Amino acid sequence: MPRPRRVKAQDLTAKQKESYFIGLYVKWGAIDEKIPYAERRASLEPGAGHRILRRKRVQEEIKARMEPVRFEQMRQCVLGEAIVHAKAALQVGLVKTAATIKEMNITREVLEGQLMQIVVGLDWDKRPKIMLDAIRTALVVTGTLEIKSTGWLSRRTSTLRSQT
Numbered sequence: 042m043p044r045p046r047r048v049k050a051q052d053l054t055a056k057q058k059e060s061y062f063i064g065l066y067v068k069w070g071a072i073d074e075k076i077p078y079a080e081r082r083a084s085l086e087p088g089a090g091h092r093i094l095r096r097k098r099v100q101e102e103i104k105a106r107m108e109p110v111r112f113e114q115m116r117q118c119v120l121g122e123a124i125v126h127a128k129a130a131l132q133v134g135l136v137k138t139a140a141t142i143k144e145m146n147i148t149r150e151v152l153e154g155q156l157m158q159i160v161v162g163l164d165w166d167k168r169p170k171i172m173l174d175a176i177r178t179a180l181v182v183t184g185t186l187e188i189k190s191t192g193w194l195s196r197r198t199s200t201l202r203s204q205t
Contacts, residue, residue: 050084058083059093066090067106 050061062083069075080090093099159175180186 050082053084058085059099062090062093063099063102063106066094067103071103071107 050058053061062079062085065079065082066075076090080087156175156178163172165172177186
């Protein structure tokens with residue numbers, strides 16, 4: 042099946058050229074620098090684009106077509122500001138948490154006791170991932186497991202630490 046023949050801009054009627062020009066102008070961001078390009082592409086004479094854009098109904102049409110773009114720009118601006126505020130609040134929270142932890146007197150025995158309570162108190166069937174994470178953390182704290190590679194340390198080191 043042959044493709045339908047594309048209509049060239051020079052073969053369009055004046056109204057069709059005008060609507061094609063408006064579509065190109067909006068597509069390219071509705072900025073004044075793009076008017077000459079849109080005029081040439083729509084096969085309009087130089088300066089005709091400015092005359093078309095002065096019309097009240099054309100301005101209303103462009104405003105209506107650009108409304109979703111303006112809405113998205115406003116949304117992005119609000120989201121950007123919200124992210125900045127959220128990051129600032131998170132940093133304040135982290136600083137408070139760090140200060141609280143520094144004030145606490147956490148010993149190795151207290152930490153190991155808490156980890157063992159987690160491990161013993163969880164059910165393998167209901168929360169296997171949390172259980173596995175708790176066991177890994179306990180092994181890292183006791184020095185049996187490495188943090189970065191989750192690889193075993195030497196057996197001799199782990200057995201010495203478990204005896205103390």
